[in-house]
Amino acid sequence: xxxxxxxxxxxxxxxxxxxxxxxxxxxxxxxxxxxxxxxxxxxxxxxxxxxxxxxxxxxxxxxxxxxxxxxxxxxxxxxxxxxxxxxxxxxxxxxxxxxxxxxxxxxxxxxxxxxxxxxxxxxxxxxxxxxxxxxxxxxxxxxxxxxxxxxxxxxxxxxxxxxxxxxxxxxxxxxxxxxxxxxxxxxxxxxxxxxxxxxxxxxxxxxxxxxxxxxxxxxxxxxxxxxxxxxxxxxxxxxxxxxxxxxxxxxxxxxxxxxxxxxxxxxxxxxxxxxxxxxxxxxxxxxxxxxxxxxxxxxxxxxxxxxxxxxxx
Ligand SMILES: C[S@@+](CC[C@H](N)C(=O)[O-])C[C@H]1O[C@@H](n2cnc3c(N)ncnc32)[C@H](O)[C@@H]1O
Numbered sequence: 001x002x003x004x005x006x007x008x009x010x011x012x013x014x015x016x017x018x019x020x021x022x023x024x025x026x027x028x029x030x031x032x033x034x035x036x037x038x039x040x041x042x043x044x045x046x047x048x049x050x051x052x053x054x055x056x057x058x059x060x061x062x063x064x065x066x067x068x069x070x071x072x073x074x075x076x077x078x079x080x081x082x083x084x085x086x087x088x089x090x091x092x093x094x095x096x097x098x099x100x101x102x103x104x105x106x107x108x109x110x111x112x113x114x115x116x117x118x119x120x121x122x123x124x125x126x127x128x129x130x131x132x133x134x135x136x137x138x139x140x141x142x143x144x145x146x147x148x149x150x151x152x153x154x155x156x157x158x159x160x161x162x163x164x165x166x167x168x169x170x171x172x173x174x175x176x177x178x179x180x181x182x183x184x185x186x187x188x189x190x191x192x193x194x195x196x197x198x199x200x201x202x203x204x205x206x207x208x209x210x211x212x213x214x215x216x217x218x219x220x221x222x223x224x225x226x227x228x229x230x231x232x233x234x235x236x237x238x239x240x241x242x243x244x245x246x247x248x249x250x251x252x253x254x255x256x257x258x259x260x261x262x263x264x265x266x267x268x269x270x271x272x273x274x275x276x277x278x279x280x281x282x283x284x285x286x287x288x289x290x291x292x293x294x295x296x297x298x299x300x301x302x303x304x305x306x307x308x309x310x311x312x313x
Contacts, residue, residue: 017060017062017239018059020062038098045093046090049143049146053138054138060090063209064091074201074204079200080108080178081101081178082176083110084179084189085183088147089147091182092108092180093151096151102153102155106177108156112147114147115141115144117183117184118163121188122185122187144161175201184216186219187222190222200246203246205243205246208234211236223244227244
């Protein structure tokens with residue numbers, strides 16, 4: 001964080017974190033001491049690991065705060081917490097600390113191979129791009145034991161080692177109130193979203209950690225398609241995270257015995273299939289990536305698979 005001043009004495013930046021900064025605005029977590037403590041603890045526990053790999057991870061406090069907010073919201077409803085793509089638990093560990101998770105009658109399900117992205121799940125573009133880079137330079141060691149240490153204070157944290165979505169079929173909670181997806185590639189992200197959607201409590205959110213990140217466009221377009229199939233839009237945050245809210249009630253339920261939210265609350269949890277009205281951009285992306293289109297967009301997408309920006313996640 002920088003706290004410089006302009007010549008007029010106005011604050012120059014009130015916050016600079018990983019990939020974005022703000023000025024002339026207040027920082028929402030500055031006065032949240034519980035968060036400040038949780039984040040400081042996370043940084044002290046993971047600094048050595050990330051300092052020479054991806055140091056910008058140590059500046060993702062705003063992302064962590066968004067997760068803490070979603071976790072805090074989740075406490076208002078029943079359901080377990082889930083993160084797919086855990087690594088050392090920078091985000092989920094901060095959430096667990098922030099909420100004093102050990103004292104809660106819930107389980108934090110933490111899914112990861114703990115040794116990188118399964119290469120067979122990568123598209124050729126992802127393999128040639130940032131996902132391939134991560135496996136080569138970032139996820140170079142098995143971090144399962146380090147992750148176990150990070151969560152040792154939380155007996156109700158459950159690390160599930162293996163490949164998503166395979167592990168989901170083996171063990172998963174029935175009711176989910178917090179879902180953070182952070183696996184760097186499209187296939188398991190969409191598979192996990194599809195798996196957990198019916199189990200996600202209405203009114204809660206899916207957080208998509210990589211949504212707006214450069215070089216993650218395949219994941220972004222795939223998840224936009226997932227949302228479009230449910231007649232929803234992904235909301236991208238300046239942190240780079242995406243947010244999908246599972247509505248308490250959808251217009252498409254009319255006629256299926258759920259004419260009002262109140263009726264829905266009393267009714268079943270399963271929504272009928274919705275008409276697809278939102279446009280899908282996946283096809284457009286494929287066309288652009290294949291070089292069938294020219295111009296600014298095409299060159300932007302063209303960079304996804306390689307070149308500039310590959311060194312940081
Ligand atoms: C960006 S890291 C997660 C960071 C983590 N959320 C944090 O806050 O520190 C991505 C993780 O996803 C895991 N991963 C990627 N694809 C996976 C899959 N199909 N199954 C399980 N883990 C996967 C990798 O092993 C890696 O640890």
